[in-house]
Amino acid sequence: MIGFAAVSALAFRALPFAFKNTTALTRTHGSFYRFINYSAQAMLGVIIYDTAFNKQDAPSLMQQFENLDALKLILLLGTFIVVAKTRKILPAFLASLMIYLTAVVYLYGGQ
Template identity: 75%
Template sequence: MMLWLLISFAAVTAFAFRALPFAFKNTPALTHTNGSFYRFVSYSAQAMLGVIIYDTAFNKLDAPSFLQQFQIIDGLKILLLAGTFVVVAKTKKILPSFLASLVIYLLAFVYLNN
């Protein structure tokens, strides 16, 4: 029963955060970009993106397993993710930051595996 409750809660919240902007698209709550509702919807989308990135970068490990299996490449991933976040926040340009981080990661990956 608890599993189905969790699955239904996840489905409802995922749908709600994707549907709310369309339901309120012409209201002042979403047209006012400094408002709390607009920021909430925006942050929830960014949080979901963060979960996807974490799952991809660290193989869906929980925190204790991640710390037990920590390697140098994992530290590099954390630094690159944090650095990319800072650069994107300052420059507002995603693609150059992503490509620079990708090149750094690939070079480090090749270096560490040879």
């Protein structure tokens, strides 16, 4: 399982370089281009989920759900919507980060 995960992760990262000059990747509306793009976004989603929720699976997260977890979900959804509409990642990320840091300081600053 670990070997398959390593090979598939490497393949999805290396395939765009191997086919960079082919028409399959120059046609941005083609199925191969979308597949490579979606797989990269899926890997990014896994990294973000693992980081935000401390690698908990969904049932564990629901059992130990806190207000800060709700804020994380709202900020992730809000950031996704803003990035989808504006196509600008950095301003949406920085705004969400500032909101999150303010909430953490407010909730846990006195401890």
